Amino acid sequence: MTAVQERSVSTPTEAPKSRPIEVKIRRYNPEISDEVTWVTYTVDAFPTDRVLNLLMKIKGEQDGTLTFRRSCAHGVCGSDAMRINGVNRLACKVLMKDMPDKLTIEPIKGLPVEKDLIVDMEPFFEAFRAVKPFLITHGNEPSKEWLQSQADRDRFDDTTKCILCAACTTSCPVFWTDGSYFGPAAIVNAHRFIFDSRDQGAEERLEILNDREGVWRCRTTFNCTEACPRGIQITKAIQEVKQALLFRRV
Amino acid sequence: MSTVTTPGSVTASRGPSKPRFGGTLYRGREGMWSWVAHRITGVLTFFFLFAHVLDTALVRVSPESYDTVIATYKNPFVNLMEIGLVGAVLFHALNGLRVIAVDFWSKGPRLQRQMLWIIVAVWAVVMIPGAFFMFKHSFEVVFGSK
DSSP states (O other): OHHHHHHHHHSOOOOOOOEEEEEEEEEEOTTTOSOEEEEEEEEEEOTTOBHHHHHHHIIIIIOTTOOOOOSSSSSSSOOOEEEETTEEEEGGGOBGGGSOSEEEEEOOTTSOEEETTEEOOHHHHHHHHHTOOSOOOOSSOOSSOOOOOHHHHHTTTGGGGOOOOOTTGGGOHHHHHOTTSOOHHHHHHHHHHHTOTTOOOHHHHHHHHTSTTSGGGOOOOOHHHHHOTTOOOHHHHHHHHHHHHHHOOO | OOOOOSTTOEEEEEOOOOSSSOSSOOOOOHHHHHHHHHHHHHHHHHHHHHHHHHHHHHHHHOHHHHHHHHHHTOSHHHHHHHHHHHHHHHHHHHHHHHHHHHHHSTTTTTTHHHHHHHHHHHHHHHHHHHHHHHHHHHHHHHTTOO
């Protein structure tokens, strides 16, 4: 009885402490200079802060010219993919309690940088559109609801989670050196429809991915799977598409 | 790159101007590095095969010139290269099996990391005694017991 009371007295709740973080950011502004610069900012961070909070603090309090994308700031929209300490992450999903005192932040690799941490996403979306990421059906309109069993749904459940942040595609060494490779994200979104029992466009999409810049460029480095903020087993999805192509079985 | 300690201060340094590429090395994990090693060992093996086809083709020129060239290989340096070749071919072969498992075995992608450590262990188990016996003769020649 007393012991319990003593314990509650001896450990008062401590207020979280902030610590200074050195944030080194790769900056580039073609309107001023073609040169890339590394700028280091020092900001205080609480363990509960996310990397995005630090960037917003820098932009708001120290340097308003710092440019980056962010929309929802809660890991849903996929706007703020960037390279944090060497790996692709969503800045809004990385907690400072898991990070060292020094951060290095760069734009995602393999897409043309427009300014600071903003890249031109067009080549990425072009590959996404090329795999026809929408339901394709032929024949008459169905007169009743299309039913799908749980097992049928499970086949493509993982790949429905994609938020098109480009963290996977820009972590892929094949994509860095050959921008015409469709890239993991496009294959993931093709997988989402290829293995959907309601969809009838699997053959079309498989033909597109059978291209020399298609699934066969995958070198199974697993960088995409490690980078995905939604935990999609991307390399596995690519493997399933490869097998569907090899054995013509969807 | 100068370091900053006080909050609110800013420093800048110039880097190479390559907006599309450049930056720091991507910190990929086992999967990426096994792929890098696979590439390197593959290229090394290719260069060996290139030289090997040439020296073997010499037997069509004359058996004597073939013998002369092969005799130049009998020194400790080439012996070290042979050990390197065995190591490269062995890694490439074992990792090739791992990549096949990743592509064709449904559990492959999930177990890729464990499979890499298994092949690295097999590689070490074969290479440590293998390198010892391969280099034994050169060692005896260099240090004079033969």
